Amino acid sequence: MIRKATAVWKGTGRDGAGQLSSESGVLVATPYSFKTRFENEKGTNSRGVDRGGAAGCFTMALAFGLQLAGFTPDELTTEAAVSLEPEGKGFKFSKSGLTLRAKVPNLDDAGFARIAGEAEKNCPVSRALNAAITLDAKLT
Missing domain, CATH: 3.30.300.20 (K homology (KH) domain)
Structure with a gap:
């Protein structure tokens, strides 16, 4: 069984931003960033x-x-x-x-x-x- 997901990132690690998508459709171009991952900004990470x-x-x-x-x-x-x-x-x-x-x-x-x-x-x-x-x- 193989399941796929895709991450697209633009910009630098700290100041850039990206989108996550999953083959299942649960994540569809869902935004994420340094602040959503390592700080307390709301959003997906x-x-x-x-x-x-x-x-x-x-x-x-x-x-x-x-x-x-x-x-x-x-x-x-x-x-x-x-x-x-x-x-x-x-x-x-x-x-x-x-x-x-x-x-x-x-x-x-x-x-x-x-x-x-x-x-x-x-x-x-x-x-x-x-x-x-x-x-x-x-x-x-």
Whole structure:
């Protein structure tokens, strides 16, 4: 499976601006810039996409893991906090913190922790980030 996205950038790194588009159409010429990525200016940034990808991928991996174990979740809510730090002349993803709150009938805490841990290890986005990952998973 191959999915594509396109970034178009004009100008310098700090003062330029770009647009992100995805094959799926979720992003269509969506503007981004230095200020939306590294400061607090409103708008899209690749880190927002990265956080969304990390949260979405992990949550779907967990849903599949639960299904394989015979459980159907009522709700899985994951927040991802991805840290970007300077490294040499560029940046690297250093940490990804996943906070999961879940409603899964008939599943005990130990089973939930095991399945959630497996999902964290097997999520393709988590592996691609190549960062230290923490998981705070609780049944509600």
